Amino acid sequence: MKARLSASRERIVAAALEIMAEHGFGGCSIAVVAERASIATGSVYSHFPTKGHLFAEVFRTASQREVDAVSRAAALETTVAERVTAVIETFCGRALQSPRLAYALLAEPVAPAVDAERLVFRRAYAEMIADYVAEGTASGELPQQDPELTATALVGALAEAMVGPLAAGVAGPNTVRDLITFAHRALGVST
Amino acid sequence: MKARLSASRERIVAAALEIMAEHGFGGCSIAVVAERASIATGSVYSHFPTKGHLFAEVFRTASQREVDAVSRAAALETTVAERVTAVIETFCGRALQSPRLAYALLAEPVAPAVDAERLVFRRAYAEMIADYVAEGTASGELPQQDPELTATALVGALAEAMVGPLAAGVAGPNTVRDLITFAHRALGVST
DNA sequence: AAAAGAATTGAACCACCATTCAAATCTTCG
DNA sequence: CGAAGATTTGAATGGTGGTTCAATTCTTTT
Numbered sequence: 001m002k003a004r005l006s007a008s009r010e011r012i013v014a015a016a017l018e019i020m021a022e023h024g025f026g027g028c029s030i031a032v033v034a035e036r037a038s039i040a041t042g043s044v045y046s047h048f049p050t051k052g053h054l055f056a057e058v059f060r061t062a063s064q065r066e067v068d069a070v071s072r073a074a075a076l077e078t079t080v081a082e083r084v085t086a087v088i089e090t091f092c093g094r095a096l097q098s099p100r101l102a103y104a105l106l107a108e109p110v111a112p113a114v115d116a117e118r119l120v121f122r123r124a125y126a127e128m129i130a131d132y133v134a135e136g137t138a139s140g141e142l143p144q145q146d147p148e149l150t151a152t153a154l155v156g157a158l159a160e161a162m163v164g165p166l167a168a169g170v171a172g173p174n175t176v177r178d179l180i181t182f183a184h185r186a187l188g189v190s191t
Numbered sequence: 192m193k194a195r196l197s198a199s200r201e202r203i204v205a206a207a208l209e210i211m212a213e214h215g216f217g218g219c220s221i222a223v224v225a226e227r228a229s230i231a232t233g234s235v236y237s238h239f240p241t242k243g244h245l246f247a248e249v250f251r252t253a254s255q256r257e258v259d260a261v262s263r264a265a266a267l268e269t270t271v272a273e274r275v276t277a278v279i280e281t282f283c284g285r286a287l288q289s290p291r292l293a294y295a296l297l298a299e300p301v302a303p304a305v306d307a308e309r310l311v312f313r314r315a316y317a318e319m320i321a322d323y324v325a326e327g328t329a330s331g332e333l334p335q336q337d338p339e340l341t342a343t344a345l346v347g348a349l350a351e352a353m354v355g356p357l358a359a360g361v362a363g364p365n366t367v368r369d370l371i372t373f374a375h376r377a378l379g380v381s382t
Numbered sequence: 383a384a385a386a387g388a389a390t391t392g393a394a395c396c397a398c399c400a401t402t403c404a405a406a407t408c409t410t411c412g
Numbered sequence: 413c414g415a416a417g418a419t420t421t422g423a424a425t426g427g428t429g430g431t432t433c434a435a436t437t438c439t440t441t442t
Binding site: 026109110112115122149150155156157158159161163174175178179181183185186 | 300301302303306310313336337340341343344345346347348349350351352354355365366369370372373374376377378379
């Protein structure tokens with residue numbers, strides 16, 4: 001019984017995730033999500049108070065997955081330079097693999113309730129990077145700087161550099177390599 | 192007669208600009224704009240086919256103004272480093288002076304038709320900066336790099352670094368200074 | 383000054399979609 | 413098995429706000 005309840009809740013989220021990865025948030029009406037989850041539209045409201053709550057959770061789930069993947073990749077490395085390289089390669093690699101999803105998470109116009117989650121998403125990246133930068137300045141690998149600001153700016157740089165390729169459907173073969181160079185220079189990695 | 196026509200067209204755009212600078216695009220319904228312009232709601236449609244067209248033009252007008260101001264400031268300088276400094280100072284200074292407008296242009300969720308103009312807006316900045324970067328690599332002031340990518344990444348970095356302060360209403364006193372340092376490092380300006 | 387044409391008015395229309403709720407179905411327990 | 417309670421159904425509701433259009437007002441022309 002409880003199982004059935006949480007099962008259909010998960011089916012709703014899963015259905016919404018699929019649709020959003022295919023068509024973005026724009027294609028996600030309650031009716032469409034309910035149909036994909038094989039339940040009635042009204043039943044969605046047994047599990048979520050409003051559409052905003054549902055899609056906030058969907059956004060959170062999808063973005064957590066991304067942050068985790070990037071975080072895991074970075075953790076395998078040791079120097080700040082290597083970690084930032086891993087962050088960029090993973091971030092860009094995944095974005096180019098699932099462009100519709102990446103666009104939805106990074107840039108698609110959405111309702112304010114969902115937009116708030118996007119700030120959290122970007123801050124999660126920024127905090128991860130800020131930690132590495134702080135390590136680097138502490139150890140002397142990097143010159144003195146405000147880790148928060150550097151990290152925020154880097155996240156912005158990555159996101160912006162991806163939006164074009166995501167819209168166009170392709171990235172130049174050197175985009176990722178050049179972004180890594182950009183980031184290393186910006187951090188002050190000694191060459 | 193013709194004068195009257197284009198006069199009220201301009202009044203519509205001016206009214207929409209005011210409202211958007213005060214309340215963002217969210218506060219801009221056709222009815223509100225028409226009222227501020229002292230015309231009937233229906234009359235808006237004698238000048239613009241749809242709401243999207245109107246606000247695309249409004250967005251274009253506002254952003255052109257910003258790009259021009261930044262461009263003018265940069266043109267007064269000579270080295271790439273100084274020009275980029277001028278770009279950042281002008282960009283951030285104006286954004287912090289008119290936070291509601293800056294937020295609307297940079298980050299506010301909007302209809303897709305208007306969103307398309309945002310890409311143009313950001314590209315205009317990126318192209319300006321790309322020209323300077325190309326100059327710099329040609330003259331040897333900067334190391335070899337892809338000017339387009341560097342410029343795009345810098346625009347993203349600036350925008351992202353401003354969103355927080357715009358939402359909070361204030362920027363740390365060192366934000367602009369640190370952003371300039373970030374940009375100079377990223378470009379490879381020799382210290 | 384009057385007729386023809388253009389522009390303006392603003393209330394009504396309509397499409398869209400989130401949200402609701404009474405009826406039907408299913409689950410649990412005496 | 414049958415009653416009580418919980419869940420699901422999906423058609424109906426409602427709010428929002430862009431868009432339309434017949435009636436009106438203004439401008440131009442003769």
